[in-house]
Amino acid sequence: MTQPVSTSTPSASAGGVLAPSSPAKRRRSRRKFSVLTRRDRFTLLFMVGLPAFIHIGLIWVPTIASVVLSFTKWNGIGGLEKIQWVGLQNYSQLATIYQPFWPAVQHNFIWLGTFLFIATPLGMLIAVILDTNIRGSRIYQSVLYMPVVLSLAIVGFIWTLMYRPDMGFINNLLVAITGNQSFIKSGTAIDWLGDHNLNLWAVLVAAGWRHVGYIMVLYLAGLKSVDNTLREAASIDGANARQTFFRVIFPVLAPINVVILVVTVIESLRAFDIVYIINKGLNGLELLSVLITVNIVGESSRVGFGSAIAVVLLLISIGPIIFYLYRTMREQPE
Amino acid sequence: MADLGQRLSRRTVLKSGAAVAALGGVSAFLAACGTAATPAPSAAAPTAATPTAAAPSATAAAPSTAAAVTFGSNYSDKVPKAAMQAVVDAFTKSTGIPVTVNTVEHGKFQDSINAYLQGTPDDAYTWFAGYRMRFFASQGLATDISDVWKTVGANYSDAFKTASTGDDTKQYFIPFYNYPWVVIYRKSLFTAKGYTIPATIADFTALGDKMKKDGLIPLAFGDKDGWPAMGTFDIINMRMNGYDFHIGLMAGKNKWTDPKVKAVFAKWAELLPYFDPQPLGKTWQDAAGDMITGKAGMYFLGTFAGEQATDKTVHDDLDFFPFPSFGTMYDAEKAIDAPIDGFMLSAKAKNVDGAKAFAEFLATGPAQLVFLASSPNNVAASKTADTSSYSPFQKKMAEIIGGAGKIAQFLDRDTNPAFAGPTGMQGFLQKFLGDPKQDLDKFLTGIQGFYDTL
Numbered sequence: 001m002t003q004p005v006s007t008s009t010p011s012a013s014a015g016g017v018l019a020p021s022s023p024a025k026r027r028r029s030r031r032k033f034s035v036l037t038r039r040d041r042f043t044l045l046f047m048v049g050l051p052a053f054i055h056i057g058l059i060w061v062p063t064i065a066s067v068v069l070s071f072t073k074w075n076g077i078g079g080l081e082k083i084q085w086v087g088l089q090n091y092s093q094l095a096t097i098y099q100p101f102w103p104a105v106q107h108n109f110i111w112l113g114t115f116l117f118i119a120t121p122l123g124m125l126i127a128v129i130l131d132t133n134i135r136g137s138r139i140y141q142s143v144l145y146m147p148v149v150l151s152l153a154i155v156g157f158i159w160t161l162m163y164r165p166d167m168g169f170i171n172n173l174l175v176a177i178t179g180n181q182s183f184i185k186s187g188t189a190i191d192w193l194g195d196h197n198l199n200l201w202a203v204l205v206a207a208g209w210r211h212v213g214y215i216m217v218l219y220l221a222g223l224k225s226v227d228n229t230l231r232e233a234a235s236i237d238g239a240n241a242r243q244t245f246f247r248v249i250f251p252v253l254a255p256i257n258v259v260i261l262v263v264t265v266i267e268s269l270r271a272f273d274i275v276y277i278i279n280k281g282l283n284g285l286e287l288l289s290v291l292i293t294v295n296i297v298g299e300s301s302r303v304g305f306g307s308a309i310a311v312v313l314l315l316i317s318i319g320p321i322i323f324y325l326y327r328t329m330r331e332q333p334e
Numbered sequence: 335m336a337d338l339g340q341r342l343s344r345r346t347v348l349k350s351g352a353a354v355a356a357l358g359g360v361s362a363f364l365a366a367c368g369t370a371a372t373p374a375p376s377a378a379a380p381t382a383a384t385p386t387a388a389a390p391s392a393t394a395a396a397p398s399t400a401a402a403v404t405f406g407s408n409y410s411d412k413v414p415k416a417a418m419q420a421v422v423d424a425f426t427k428s429t430g431i432p433v434t435v436n437t438v439e440h441g442k443f444q445d446s447i448n449a450y451l452q453g454t455p456d457d458a459y460t461w462f463a464g465y466r467m468r469f470f471a472s473q474g475l476a477t478d479i480s481d482v483w484k485t486v487g488a489n490y491s492d493a494f495k496t497a498s499t500g501d502d503t504k505q506y507f508i509p510f511y512n513y514p515w516v517v518i519y520r521k522s523l524f525t526a527k528g529y530t531i532p533a534t535i536a537d538f539t540a541l542g543d544k545m546k547k548d549g550l551i552p553l554a555f556g557d558k559d560g561w562p563a564m565g566t567f568d569i570i571n572m573r574m575n576g577y578d579f580h581i582g583l584m585a586g587k588n589k590w591t592d593p594k595v596k597a598v599f600a601k602w603a604e605l606l607p608y609f610d611p612q613p614l615g616k617t618w619q620d621a622a623g624d625m626i627t628g629k630a631g632m633y634f635l636g637t638f639a640g641e642q643a644t645d646k647t648v649h650d651d652l653d654f655f656p657f658p659s660f661g662t663m664y665d666a667e668k669a670i671d672a673p674i675d676g677f678m679l680s681a682k683a684k685n686v687d688g689a690k691a692f693a694e695f696l697a698t699g700p701a702q703l704v705f706l707a708s709s710p711n712n713v714a715a716s717k718t719a720d721t722s723s724y725s726p727f728q729k730k731m732a733e734i735i736g737g738a739g740k741i742a743q744f745l746d747r748d749t750n751p752a753f754a755g756p757t758g759m760q761g762f763l764q765k766f767l768g769d770p771k772q773d774l775d776k777f778l779t780g781i782q783g784f785y786d787t788l
Contacts, residue, residue, distance in 0.1 A: 076448050077473045097783045100757045187611045194615020196768050279558050282756055283614055283764040298445045300752035
């Protein structure tokens with residue numbers, strides 16, 4: 001937003017502020033010797049107005065509306081005049097009375113932590129290994145990438161079958177290994193998705209299964225773009241494989257690393273479909289995205305309360321967004 | 335001159351820009367607020383303006399040129415969908431009024447019901463009796479059909495009329511069929527093992543001990559979806575504290591912190607060793623499967639559990655009995671959950687007379703029997719329905735419902751949907767099942783606290 005302003009002359013700042021696009025520049029050069037024709041003005045209005053309309057209408061207004069609604073009580077029925085102002089009541093109820101809230105916050109952070117410290121590094125490691133052109137590299141790539149083309153809802157469905165206590169693959173594998181039938185008997189079987197101490201981790205394995213492949217492909221693409229002379233230079237200098245990666249390749253891939261970090265954070269915060277398919281995000285699988293949905297969708301609309309949860313999720317998301325914007329804006333002038 | 339023009343144009347651009355932004359803001363704000371931005375006043379207009387409103391005789395045998403009735407149906411599964419189509423065809427045949435059926439997947443139907451009723455709803459739609467009906471009636475989203483009830487009232491018992499009546503004593507609902515929550519078992523298993531039907535809770539636990547010895551789970555149970563456990567709470571509460579207390583609790587008149595409620599959970603915890611020990615990973619279909627395949631001896635659920643017995647000989651082998659009595663003063667009322675499914679007319683109905691004719695038709699025994707021909711796990715709501723075509727399974731259902739002194743609708747139909755929802759009672763009951771030995775006072779204070787925030 002700031003750049004176009006600095007490059008434009010004072011007389012054109014109006015157009016420049018609203019539309020950082022090249023048509024505005026073209027108009028400015030013409031304006032030096034003629035006034036805008038009606039058609040020019042229409043074009044300008046169109047080019048400035050449409051993006052502004054879409055951007056403000058689809059992003060800012062709903063966001064601000066959510067924030068405003070979070071201070072209200074409204075069941076979604078009847079006109080806007082039925083909205084009651086309740087101040088901070090929704091937030092205080094969230095923190096004190098609404099029992100799924102804190103577990104949901106905790107689960108979101110566990111999700112983020114697991115992706116950040118286990119799934120993402122694993123995907124990067126696999127990418128580095130595959131980049132060494134080991135035999136069958138393409139087959140491994142295809143196999144690992146396969147889950148990524150599935151939606152998380154499908155992943156959830158597949159793993160629900162795998163985790164079934166009686167007929168599922170995993171418990172039957174345990175029986176095959178140990179020869180102990182109690183792994184599939186009702187009562188003693190491991191209830192992977194029903195036990196609220198266990199199911200979050202079981203789901204993270206399923207979600208991570210997909211995430212690893214995603215990160216692998218992203219990172220592999222980055223690694224392929226690294227100039228080979230860098231590696232040669234490093235090996236001439238006597239660096240071993242580990243040193244070459246951490247001292248040379250990893251720093252060179254800084255832009256890719258930021259993308260991967262952002263993708264990981266986004267994937268963690270928007271997790272929803274997989275838990276919703278498994279058990280509607282209840283009983284140990286609560287996430288903020290689920291709480292927003294169950295409060296707003298359906299007969300039981302608590303629009304204000306759901307909006308308050310959405311604002312909490314927004315505040316959590318803003319951190320990584322600011323970090324990302326700071327990085328990209330700082331790098332641009334170079 | 336040039337300078338002036340330039341300034342003018344710049345100002346215009348700015349102004350227009352602001353106008354565009356403001357416009358975008360308003361419309362997007364409306365969009366953000368969902369469909370709720372269409373207030374009631376606009377609803378009144380279309381009903382009055384429809385051409386059929388000018389012909390009050392539409393309810394009588396109509397000419398073939400009659401305007402079509404639109405009908406929103408949540409009967410999205412294959413078999414009930416075909417059955418509903420047969421009902422609709424029978425209506426069109428007898429009255430000449432065509433019906434446009436708009437079928438929506440039932441989960442989605444329920445999730446979008448608020449938006450649907452405030453947007454452009456169909457004239458008639460499928461819905462449930464109890465609080466869920468009264469809620470929409472009191473929000474002005476349903477058409478009063480007391481006049482239809484004057485005609486069809488004789489088809490129903492008083493219990494059904496009460497279940498169709500809104501807070502304002504007007505009727506808004508046409509009951510179609512219902513089904514009881516009972517203990518279902520396989521006759522062959524009971525005969526083979528010499529089990530007898532338990533009448534009291536002591537008999538029940540004795541039978542449970544016997545089944546455990548035989549390597550069976552006495553009671554199948556699945557609560558992954560959150561709602562099946564509500565039925566168990568309902569029945570224990572009604573057996574121990576009576577129907578009136580239960581309904582008062584649902585309506586918020588009685589408190590969850592009442593020692594009577596604590597006693598219900600304490601008793602339930604005592605009975606839990608007879609239930610499947612791992613219910614939270616199982617759906618009701620899984621649990622019904624356990625009972626049908628002989629892993630479990632019995633299953634407490636609505637008779638729709640019979641849907642899982644797709645083989646006719648297996649279905650014929652199913653039988654059921656009411657939940658055992660607890661030896662309290664409430665045994666005599668024989669209360670059960672027997673939820674009623676039926677129809678309502680939307681407040682925005684365009685073809686009100688046609689829709690009322692349709693409602694009138696749906697309230698008759700023959701229409702209900704057309705539907706039940708392919709739905710052997712329900713019974714007709716109308717008392718005038720000819721029961722001679724019922725299977726033994728259906729006859730027994732009718733008998734148990736007829737013998738019940740008090741009929742509740744089910745927890746999620748008797749109370750505020752926000753309270754019954756996933757992060758409300760569904761979550762609380764799962765929490766209880768996950769740790770039945772927890773501090774019940776704290777647990778119940780949490781429930782009451784949540785209720786009070788709504």
